[in-house]
Each structure stands twice: as structure tokens, then as C-alpha cells.
Amino acid sequence: DAGITQSPRHKVTETGTPVTLRCHQTENHRYMYWYRQDPGHGLRLIHYSYGVKDTDKGEVSDGYSVSRSKTEDFLLTLESATSSQTSVYFCAITGTSYNEQFFGPGTRLTVL
Amino acid sequence: AQKVTQAQTEISVVEKEDVTLDCVYETRDTTYYLFWYKQPPSGELVFLIRRNSFDEQNEISGRYSWNFQKSTSSFNFTITASQVVDSAVYFCALSEAEGGSYIPTFGRGTSLIVHP
Numbered sequence: 001d002a003g004i005t006q007s008p009r010h011k012v013t014e015t016g017t018p019v020t021l022r023c024h025q026t027e028n029h030r031y032m033y034w035y036r037q038d039p040g041h042g043l044r045l046i047h048y049s050y051g052v053k054d055t056d057k058g059e060v061s062d063g064y065s066v067s068r069s070k071t072e073d074f075l076l077t078l079e080s081a082t083s084s085q086t087s088v089y090f091c092a093i094t095g096t097s098y099n100e101q102f103f104g105p106g107t108r109l110t111v112l
Numbered sequence: 113a114q115k116v117t118q119a120q121t122e123i124s125v126v127e128k129e130d131v132t133l134d135c136v137y138e139t140r141d142t143t144y145y146l147f148w149y150k151q152p153p154s155g156e157l158v159f160l161i162r163r164n165s166f167d168e169q170n171e172i173s174g175r176y177s178w179n180f181q182k183s184t185s186s187f188n189f190t191i192t193a194s195q196v197v198d199s200a201v202y203f204c205a206l207s208e209a210e211g212g213s214y215i216p217t218f219g220r221g222t223s224l225i226v227h228p
Contacts, residue, residue, distance in 0.1 A: 031214055042203065042220040058215075090157060094214045099145040099207050101216060103157035 003027050004104040006091050012110045019078040021107050023091030025071075031094040032074040033101065034058075034066065036087040043090065049074055081111040114139045116206050118219035125194055126227050133189040133222045135204030141165075145207050146180065146187040147216065152200040163187060194226045 003026030013019050023032060033048040035058075045058030047066040055066050063085060065077045078085055091104040115138040125131045137146065148160040161171065163180050171178045175192045191198050201223045207216035 033215070040220070043218045045215060048215060088155070092157075095159075099214055099216075100147055100159050100162045101205075101214075102159060103149075105156055 004091060004093060004102060006089075006104040006107050008107060009105065010108045012112065013081050014112050015082055016080050019081050019109065019111075021076045021089055021091075021109070023074045023076070023104055025074075025093050027093060028071060029093040029095075030071070032068065033092040034064075034074065034076045035090045035092065036060065036085075037090060037106075038087050046076065046089075078109075078111075081109075083111050085109065086111045114141075114144075114206050114208070114217040116204050116217050116219035118202075118204055118222050120222045121220075122223040122225065124225045124227065127195060128193050130190060130192050131194050131224065131226075133191075133202050133204075133224065135187045135189065135219060137185050137187065137204070137206045139206060139208070141208045143208070145216075147205040147207075148178065148187075148189050149203040149205065150200045151203065151221070152197075157203075160189075191224075194224075196226050196228055199224060199226045 005024045007022045030051055034046040035043045036046055037043050044060045046060055046064050047055055047058055049055045049068040052068055067075045089107045092101040094101055117136045120134055144165045146163045150158045150160055161178055168180050177190045179188045201221045203221045204219040205216040207214055
């Protein structure tokens with residue numbers, strides 16, 4: 001198993017509150033990604049990182065920010081959560097061949 | 113732009129039937145990778161296989177086999193003698209092999225339901 005953990009695994013919050021999700025890897029991989037998964041949409045990329053302090057936007061980045069101050073940690077922040085951000089969030093890293101991705105267990109976020 | 117199409121939204125079979133999940137892709141790159149992932153009802157995403165665009169050999173792993181055909185831009189996945197434990201959503205994905213951010217493009221997934 002790729003050493004990827006996500007915390008929290010479940011969270012219920014209220015509209016307008018900030019939320020931070022954490023992804024931690026023990027594999028020392030350079031690339032890390034945040035996705036959201038919603039019924040009918042598959043996996044959609046929110047943000048990704050290609051190194052410490054190097055991040056870029058994905059296709060659904062509005063309302064989200066990220067930070068990577070250490071190789072092993074990639075944080076996703078919802079600055080002011082909305083009900084449309086209710087989703088399952090997955091973190092991923094690339095494998096040693098720099099192509100296949102390995103995913104964390106996911107975080108189920110509910111915004112009321 | 114890269115694109116992955118999994119036209120089958122849901123497939124329902126009875127145990128022991130063979131089933132093929134279709135994946136059609138589009139890319140302008142000559143070098144790329146194709147992947148299959150499995151997402152069982154428990155929710156985790158499990159990597160199954162990676163195939164390099166230069167390697168068109170089919171692959172078999174137990175009851176699973178993959179048929180890669182560049183001529184038709186397809187990378188289909190067959191489960192032989194399906195079992196209830198094969199019930200899951202299966203995702204096909206494509207990524208460029210050179211440079212860039214190694215960001216794959218995912219299909220929308222095919223939900224496979226295997227009935228006992």
C-alpha cells in the first residue's frame with residue numbers, strides 16, 4: 001500500500017465555515033493531487049502540487065486553496081464552505097514511474 | 113486535449129458471466145499511459161494496471177485481462193467468470209508520458225453489478 005493518509009475521514013460542517021483537509025504521504029513523492037468525486041461527474045481535479053510551495057489549479061479550483069510547506073503534507077482549504085462543496089475528497093500521489101496515481105482513503109465532507 | 117470515454121454507465125451481470133468494460137480514449141500525444149482503477153462499495157480507489165502506449169501486448173492477471181488496441185484507441189477490460197466481489201465502479205484513465213504534471217484524465221466510470 002502507498003503510504004497515504006487523509007484526515008479527517010468524515011466531517012460535517014456548516015455553510016460559511018472554513019475547513020481544512022490534510023493529506024499526508026510517507027513515500028516522499030514530488031507530485032500530490034486533490035480530487036473531488038461526485039455522482040455523475042467521476043473524479044475532478046481541484047489542485048495539484050509539483051513540489052514544496054509549488055501548486056497549480058485544476059478544473060474545479062474555485063472556492064478552494066492549497067498549501068504544501070513540506071513534501072509529505074498537502075492541505076486543502078475551503079475558505080468558506082458551501083453546500084455545493086459537499087463531496088468525497090481524495091488525495092493522490094504519483095507512483096515511482098510518475099504516472100499511475102495512488103489514492104488516499106478519502107474524506108467525506110458534508111456542508112449543511 | 114485528452115479525453116477518456118466509458119460509454120457504459122452501468123452493467124449488470126449474473127455471477128460467472130464474462131463481462132467487458134469499454135474504454136475509448138483520445139490524445140494527440142504519441143507517448144502516453146493508460147490505467148484502470150477499481151472503486152469497490154467501500155469507497156477506496158485501487159490501481160489495477162498501467163499500460164504504456166508502446167506496448168500493445170494484452171495482459172492477463174487471473175480472471176482479469178486487458179486488450180489495448182491503438183488502432184481503435186481502446187483499452188478494454190474483461191473479467192472472466194465474474195464474482196460478486198467484482199462489483200465496483202471501474203475507472204479508465206489516460207496520462208501523457210513526457211513532461212508536465214502527470215495529471216491523468218479519468219473516464220466517468222462504469223458501475224459493474226454482479227448478482228449472485
